[in-house]
Amino acid sequence: MNYLHSLGLASLIFATACETKQKKTPSMDIMPPKVEKIAKNLEMHDDVRDDSYYWLNDRENPEVIDYLERENDYYEKMTAHTKGFQDDLFEEMKSRIKEDDESVPYKLNGYYYITRFETGKDYPIYTRKKDSLEAEEEIMFDANELAEGHSYFNLNSISVSPDNTLATFGIDTVSRRKYTIYIKNLITGEILKEKIPLTTGGATWASDNKTIFYTRKDEQTLRSNEIYRHTLGENPDSDVKIFTEEDETFGTYVYKTKSKKFIVIGSYSTLTSEYQILSADTPKGEFKVFQPRTRGLEYDIAHYGDDFYIVTNKDKATNFKLMKTPDNKTGMENWKDVIPHRKDVFLEDIEIFKDYLVVSERSNGLNKINIKRWDNTADYYLPFDNETYTAGASTNPDFDSEVLRYGYSSLTTPSSTIDFNMRTKEKTVLKETEVLGGKFDKSNYESKRVWATAEDGTKIPVSMVYKKGMKNNGENPLLLYAYGSYGATIDPYFSSVRLSLLDRGFIYAIAHIRGGQYLGRDWYEDGKLLNKKNTFTDFVDASKFMISEGYTSNKHLYAQGGSAGGLLMGAVVNLAPELYNGVIAAVPFVDVVTTMLDDTIPLTTGEYDEWGNPNDPDYYNYMKSYSPYDNVEAKAYPNMFVTTGLHDSQVQYWEPAKWVAKLREMKTDNNVLFMDTNMEAGHGGASGRFEALKEVAKNYAFIFDLEGITK
Template sequence: MKTNTIYLFLITTVLFMACSKEKKQAEKKQVSIKAPVAKKIPEKLEAHGDTRVDDYFWMRLSDAQKNAETPDTQTQDVLDYLVAENTYKDSVMKHTQGIQEKLYNEIVGRIKKDDASVPYNDNGYSYYTRYEKGMDYALYCRKKLDDKEAKEGIILNGPKLAKGHSYFAVGTRTISTNNTLLAYSVDTVSRRRYTIYFKNLVSGELLPDVLENTSGNIVWANDNKTVFYASKDSVTLRQNKIYKHVLGTKQSEDVLVFDEKDETYYCFVFKSRSSKYIMIGSSQTLSTEYRYVSADTPNDDWKVIQPREKDLEYSVDHYKDHFYIRTNLDARNFRLVKTPITATTKENWVDVIPHREDVLLQSFVVFKEHLVLQERVNGLRTLRTMKWNGDNDHYIEFNDPAYASYLGDNLDYDTNILRYVYTSLTTPSSTIDYNMDSKEKVILKEQEVLDPNFSKDNYVSERVYATAKDGVKIPISIVYKKGIEKSSTTPLLLYSYGSYGYSSEPTFSSNRLSLLDRGFVYAIAHIRGGQEMGRHWYEDGKLLKKKNTFTDFIDCGEFLVEKGYTSPKHMYAMGGSAGGLLMGAVLNMKPELWNGVVAAVPFVDVVSTMMDETIPLTTFEFDEWGNPKNKEYYEYMKSYSPYDNVEAKEYPNIMITTGYWDSQVQYWEPAKWIAKLRELKTDDNMLIMDCDMKTGHGGASGRFERYKRTALNYAFMMDLEGIKE
C-alpha cells in the first residue's frame, strides 16, 4: 500500500507540474500578445511655411467609403487596424472580465427597470415615458387631463421601433396643435442625421410623409398641416437650411425658407412658449441672429429681429406685445431686455434685468404671470422667480456646498408652478414642483437607487479651491464615502471638460457609487474654458488663452496631492470629447502626475481637423479654437495639439474610447493618436483603445448597453489599484 501511495503521489505531482507549466505558458502567451503596429505612410501637411509629417493620415475615411457595400483597400486596412486594437484591448483586459461583469451588474442593478418619468402637462394632455422590465427603450405615453377614466395611449413604442437596429435613438417628438398628429425623428446610424416620420394618433397609422437628412427637430405651425425642419449638409453635417413641409406632399416639393450661406453658422427652428411665433435662429460661437413668422400664418415673409453682428449674442422669446431677449450687448455676463414686436432692433432694447459683474444670466423662462431666471452665482446654478411687476422676487434656497439645479419640463404657460430638477454629488436627482407665489416645494420624484445599503448620508461632499499659476482660484467639487481616510495611497479620479463655456456640474451619479464604495475619491475641476465663474471664465480658456484650461487642470491635480487627498501613483484623470483634448494635453504636459488617464472620444488632432472644413463642426468653431489659416492661431494650436506633441518619453497608463460612426470627433483622431503614442512612448504601461464599431459620439443606444463601457473604464482604474472585486 505504501508503494502504491508513493506512486500515486509521484503521478499526481507530475500531472500538477505539467498543468502548471501549461497554465504558465498560456499566461505567458496571453501577456506576450503584441500590440498592433500601424503602418506608416508619411503625408506632408504644409501651412505658413511649416511642414508637419503625419504618418497615419491614411486612417481617414470619407462617409462614402464607410458606407460602401464593398470596402476598398484603404477602408479594409482601417477596419483591420481598428479590429486589431479591439482584439488587443480584449486581451490586455481579459483578466478583468470578472470585475467588469460585476461592475456592470452593480450599475444596472441600481436602476429601476420598470421606471417612469414624472408626467408633464401640455395642451390638455399629460405626457410621460416609461420602461417595462427587460426593455432597453422607452414607451412614450399620454393621457387626457380632463378625463379621470382616461386610458394610457402609447404614442410611440420604442422597443418595437428599435427592433433589428444595432443603434437606435429617438430625437424630437412634437404634437400638432389639435393633438391628433405626432411628428418624431429617428437616427439608426449614430451620425445624428435624423429621419422624420408622422403618425396619426387617432388611427395609429403612419403618414406617407418621410423627411430625411434632418437635424431631428420639428416645429408645427398652428394650422396642423405645416411643419418646419432643418436639413444637414451631406458632407459637413452642418444644419444649413430650414424647409417648410406641408403634409401630403413629397420632400422634394418642400419650400426652402432659409439658407444659411455663412459656413461658420448653423441654423435651427423653434416655437415661442406663447405658441404665437415660429423662429429661426442662426448661431456661431460669438454671434447669433433670429427671424420670426406668425405661427398662424406660416406662409408670410420672415422678419429679422436684429441683424447679426460680430460678437453680438442674443436669444429670444415672446410675451404679450414684446420680445424678451437675453443678450451680451454691453453686458459680458448677459442681461435681459425687452423690445416691442413692432420695433425689434437693438436701439429699442430696454433693460428688464440689468447686467451684473458677479452674476451670469444663463437663461430665462416666461410664464403668463411670472418670469424665471436661471443664473450662476459663485460658480453654482441658481433659480430666481418674480412676478412680472417685480413683486415676490426671490431665489429658491439650496443647501449643499456643491449642487446643480435645472429647469424641468415647463410647457404649461399659464401656471404658477415651476418645475425644476435638483441634484448634488450626494443627492440623487429630484424633480420638484415649486409654487412661485407661496414658495411651497413638492418633491414629485427622487431618483431611486436600488441598493439596500445606499444612503446619501453615507457620503461627504466638499468645495475647495486650488490656486492656478497666475493666482486665479479654481473651484474643485469633491465627493467620497464617509470614513475613507485620505492619504497618499487613496485612489482619486479627477474629471473635467473645460470648453465651449460648458460647465461641469456637481451632479449625482449612481454609477459612481461603484468607485466611491471601493475607496475612490471623485473630484471635478471647474477649470477655465467652462463658464462656472461667469463669462470671463470661458473667455480666459479659449482661443489664444486655451492653455489656461490645461494648466488649471494640472494645478488642481497638484493641489489635491499637496493637500493629501492622493498621490501621483494613485491619481487618475478622465475627460471626453473636448475633455479628451484636455486629457491629451495634460498627458503631454505633465505625464508623471497621473497613474492612469481615460480619454473618451478625444479631440486630439486639433490642427488637422480645424484645417479641414469638410469635417463636421469645423467651420463654426473657429471662434472657439481659432482658424489655423491664420498663422498666429496655427502656431498656438500646434503648440498644444495632443497628436502633434506626442514625444519619446514615459506616459502613464491610458485607456482611449471612440466610435466608428462618430460625427463629432471622427474615429481617426483617437486611432492616429494611439498609433503615434505606441510608436514613441518609452514605457511599458498600458495603452489600449476601445472602438465601438456600431456607434458614434454618444456611445451605445438603449438603456443599459452603454454601461458596459463604464464598467470597462472603471475596471481599467481598479485593476491599476489592485482592486479585484
Template sequence: MDHKFYYLLLMSTVTTACTQEKPSQAAFEWPKAAAPIALTKPHVRVLHGDTVVDNYFWLNDYFKKGPDSAMVVAYLEAENKYTDTMMKGSESLQSKLFAEMKGRIKEQDESVPYLKNGYYYYTRTEVGQQYFKFCRKKGSLDAPEEVLLDVDKMAEGYPYYNATGFNISPDNKLLAYGVDTVSRRQYTIHVKDLETGTILADAIPGTSGGSVWANDNRTLFYTKNNPATLLTEKVMRHTLHADSKVDAVVYHESDNTNYIGVGKAKSGKFIYLYSGGTLSSEVHYLNADDPTGVFKVFQPRMTDVLYSVTALEDRFLIVTNQHAKNFKLMECPFDHTGIADWKEVIPHREDVLLEDVDEFKDFLVISERKNGLIQLAIRNLREGSQHYLDFGEEAYTAYPATNPEYNTTILRYGYTSLTTPSSTYDYDMNTHEKTLRKQQEVVGGYNVADYTTERLYATAEDGTRVPISLVYKKGFKKDGNAPLLLYGYGSYGATMDPSFSSGRLSLLDRGFVYAIAHIRGGQEMGRQWYDDGKMMNKINTFTDFIACGQFLVDQRYTTPAHLYAQGGSAGGLLMGAVSNMAPELWHGIVAQVPFVDVVNTMLDETIPLTTNEYDEWGNPNDKEAYEYIKSYSPYENIEAKAYPHILVTTGLHDSQVQYFEPAKWVAKLRATKTDNNVLLLKTEMDYGHGGASGRFDYLQDVALEYSFLCVLEGITE
C-alpha cells in the first residue's frame, strides 16, 4: 500500500567488477522439513449479502494487541526457523552474494556537495560504518569541515535507525531533523544548535520527520501524524523557547482520504501547506516573514482537479490537470490566485505528461514524460527561449537533483540507466555546458560494454503495447534456456524508470536477464496509463504483467521453467494476483512486503493508510467496489491448484503493509495449494516496510532473495 516503495532491492546505486567465471550448476536438494501449519480460527465476514470465512484473521492480533499476540509472534518465528532450515544449504551462496555486493560498495565515499545559503553541504561515509556523517563547509570546499550530525554514532545500540528531514534555519545556526528508531515512519523532530553543538529540549514526537523554518529562525512548521492510523492530519507550528508547551494547530485536515504536508518556496518568500488525495488537492500559503499569520487558500479544492504551486520572482506557477489529463502549466499574480485568474503557459498535450517544474530566478526546468521517458526542458524566463537536454540512450532515468539555490544558472541533475552507474551532472543553463561531477565509483572495475540493454513492447489482452526494459550480460543467447527475473509495480502512478544496480550484477553475471514491465497503474505512458490500472481497471495491471512474461517466453528470452517474477508492496499485490491468475507461467516468485489482503485491509480504517487509499483501490463498503476488489485480491482467490515456488518477506513493524497480510496469505496458501513447491515466509522482527536501515545490513535480505532464485536454477556458487 505504499506509493513511496519502489524496488528496495533492485535500485541500489553501487557498482561491481564483472570478471567472475560462469557459476557452476548442480541440483539443489531442499531439506525434508515440516512446514509450520497455522491454527485455523474461523472469523466470519458478512457484507453485501456475501459470507466469507477467514480462518487466519487471528494473525492480526499482534497489531491489534489482542489475546493471541504471543501466538502470532511464535508463528512468525516458526516460519523464520523453517525458512532458515530450507535455505541452509544455500548459506555459502548467501555469504558469497553478500560479500560480492558489499565489496562493490565504496565504503569511504562522499556525496557531491551542494551550495545553499553560503554553505556547501554533503554526506560522507567511512570504512566499516553503516550510516554517514552530515557535514558542511562555509563558503569554499577548501574551508574546514563542520560535522553537523554523526549518524553512525547516533545509531549505536539501535537495531534500526533512520535520520531524515535535515533542515537548516535561514541564519545557518540551527538544524532540525527527524529520527525513527522503530521503522514505523513515526519521527521525532529534534533541533541542534550548530554554534554550541547542543541538542535543544524541543523534541517533537509523532511527526512525518520533515519541517520548514519560517524566516524568523525560531518558528518550525511540521506535519503531525495520528498516533493510531499514522495519517498525516495536522500541520503544527512550533516556536523555540516558547512559554507554551503546546504547539499551535495551523491546519487540521477533515478529509481522511487526503495526505497533507508542508514546504517552502525556493525563493524563501512563502510557506506552502498541501492537502491532496489521488483525485483532488488544495494548497494554502503564508508569507514566510509572518509565521503567526493566517494561511490563505490558494484555490479551494475542486472535484477531480489536482494542482501544485511554485513561486517565481513575481508570480505563481500552477501545474494542474484541470481540463488537462496530462497536466498543463498555468500562472497567476501573487495577489489573485483563484482559478479565474490562471493564465496558460504550457497547454495540455495528448502525448506529453507534464510532471513537475523546478524554479530558478531566470530559468524554469520542466520535467516531462514522452514515450515513457523523462525529458528535461530548460526555459529561459528572460528571453522566452527553450531547449531540451540530450541524454543519448534508448532507455534511462533522468531527474533534477538537489537544487536549493534560487539565484543560480546551474542545474544539477541525476542520470542513470540499466547499464550506466548513477551519475550527477551540473548543467549551465546559459552556456549549455554539461559537467560530470560524479559517477558512482566501480570498486574493482566495471565495463559497460559487457552488458546490453533493450527496450521491447509486449501486447496486452486488449491490444495495448506495454514497454519492457531489460538488461543482460553479453554472451546471452535467445534460446529459452536463460533465467529471467521480471520486476513490476504498477500502482499509484509510480513510474519504474530503468536504473543501474550493482547488486543486480550478481544475477546478470550468473546468466540472468533482468527486465522491468512498465505496466498500467504506473504513469510511464501518461496519466491515462495510471487511470487504466487503478480502481475498476486494476486487473489491467495484472494482465499486462502476464502479457509481458508471455511475450518474453514467446521471444525465447526464457521459458516458464526459468521465468521469475518480483514485486514489493503494491507490487507484491501484483505478485499475488499473477500467481493466482497464471501460476504455470512462473517458476518462482519473490513477493516483498506484499499487499495481498486487499478487501479486509480496505475495510479496516484503523490500519494506517487505508482511508488514504480509497481513490486507488476503491472502498469495499460500496458493493460494486467490494465485488471487483474481491475478484482479484490474492488472499481471497487462493485455490486448490499448483503454485510456483514463492519467497515472501515482511517486517513485524511495517506501517505500510502490516505483517499479517503476507502471514495470512502464506498460511492459506500452504493449507490450500496442491503442489510440493517451496513456500517460504521471512519476517524481519526488528524492521518495517523498507527493511534494514544500514547501508550493508539490507544486503543480507538481498542475498537471501538472490540465493532463492539461484538455487531454483541449480546455481550454487
C-alpha cells in the first residue's frame, strides 16, 4: 500500500528524482477526498457519542460508493510514482514461488490426494490417484475452470463419500463467506442437480454414502446456527433441520471423528463448548449430548477404541489437560485424567493413531510435539533447537499409520513437510518449499527472540529476522507485526515474500503480545475483556524496546496489523503516534463500541466473551476508552495506509471508512493517509494465488517510499 509524505516532500522528491524509473511525484494540488458529515447522536448509559459519519454504513447508497471510489482514486494518484515499483515488487515476489507446484500426497481410504498448481494459473487443481502414486491421475476439481467469469472465487471443504464415488464442495463467488454446496459424481464427472445455498461450504458424510450433514448460516448475521440433513436425490428445500443453535453467542458445525464411527455436532463460543454425537451408521437417529454446556467449560473430543479423549479446562485446568471417558458414558462425571494440568505447559491439541498418541504442547512460547505409545513403552519429544520456529502436526487421516506427518518452519527456514516414523524414529523430509531465483541462501539471514519489558513489568517476547550484518545503530527500518486477540498465536514462520523486505535492509519482527496464547492460556486471559488494553500497551512497549536497543528509531519504525490486529494499529496510533513513521492497518476493527452494540452485524453477539457486552456500562466505558474511532484526536498521526473490502463479512467496510474520514478531519499533521478499498473482495482480500501478492506489493511500496527506497 502506498504513500507519500508531504512533510518531507523535498527529500522525497530528491530521492525519487535519483531513480530514473520513478520520475513523477504527487502533485501538491491533489486534494484528499472530503466526505459529508451528517449529525448523528448515539446514546447509551447516559452517554452521547457524536457519529457524524454513521451514514457510511449503507453500501446501497450511491454516495457511499462514490466516496470509496474517490478514496481509491486519491490513493492511486498519490502513489502513481510507485506503480512501476509495485509491479517490480509483484514480479520479484512471484518469481520466488514455484508456479507448477504440488502438495505432498496423503493417503485416505485407498486414494492418494494431491493439490497442484500449473504455471500461469491462479487456482489449485485437486487430484487423486488410486492405490499407488504411479496410478493414473484423476482430476476432481480444476478451480481455474470453475473460476472463469468470476472476479472472486473460492472453493472449499471438499468431502469425499466413504465409497469414494461422490464429493461435496463449497463455492463462494462474492467473498461474503456464504458458500453454496454442490455434489459431484467422481466417476462420471457429473455435478448433481441439487445445490444448497447459504452454508459454510463443508459437509459430512454418513456411512451410507447418501446422507450428508451440513451447516447453514443466518442470512443477516452470517452466524453458523443450523445443522441440516440432506439425502441425495432429494430437493434441498425438504432437507431436515437437525439442530438450531438458539444462543446468539454460539456458532455450530458438524464433522466426523477420525475413527469414522461418529457424526459430531459442535457448538462453540469464546468460553464454552458443547458436542452432540450420533453413530455414523444411523444417520436418521437422534443425536446425544456428550456433555451439556456449562459456562466456562471448554472441551474438544477425539474417539479411539471404546473411549473418547477430551482436551479440556475442567477443574480449573487453565492450560488444559487430557481426559478420557467411555463412549457410552460421556458425561463429565465419568471423565478421568490422562495427562494432568501443568502450570507451565499449554496443551494445544492431540492426534490419535492406532498405536500412538501425539500431543501438541507449548512451553515458554515454543511448540513441542510429544509422542506416546498407548502401551506405555515409548514417551518422547521431537527435538527442535531453535527459538524462532513453528512446528505442528499436519494432515494425518490414516488412523492405522505409525508415521506422523508434521510441518516445520522458522523465520529463516522455508516450510518443510516431514514424515516421522514413531516406531523407528526415522525422519524423512518430504518437501521443503522451494525459493526460486537462485538468490536465497538461508545462511545469509539471522533470527532471534528478544524480550521487551511492558509497563507493568511483564516480559513480552518478540521474534526477529534480518539479514546478517545488521548493526544496532538505530538506522534500520523495522516492520513490527502483531495480532493479539482471540487467543490466536502468531508463530514465527518463513515467508519468501518477506525477503523483499529483508534484502532491502528491513528487520521484520513479530510481537507476541498478550491476547494471544504464545505463553499459555493466562497470556490470552490477560489481554481480553477488561484487560484488553494490555494488548495495546504491550505493542507500544515492544516498539519502545526496539528503539531503545538500537534496532531502529521512530523515523524508521513501521507497524502492521489486520482485522483485530487493525484495531491494535488504531489503538497504538492514538496512544503513541510519535513512535512510528508509518502504519499499515488492514481490514481494521476500529469502531468497537458501535459495532458491539449492533447485534444485526455479522459475528457481533459471538464476540461478547472476547470484548465484553457494551450493554453493560462497565464494558461500554472500557471499550469507549480504547475504541480507535471514538478516540481520534486533533494531533499528529503517522503516515497511514488503510485497506478494506466492500464485501467484508468479518469487519464491515464502513469501520475503516468512518475512521479514515474522521482522521482526515482531525489530524494536524501533513503525513499521508490512504484508504484502498477492494470493491470486489471481502475480509481475505483477492482470491487468486498471485493476486494477493499485488496487495502485499502495495504494502511494501508504501513503507519503501517512506524510506526513500525506490527499487
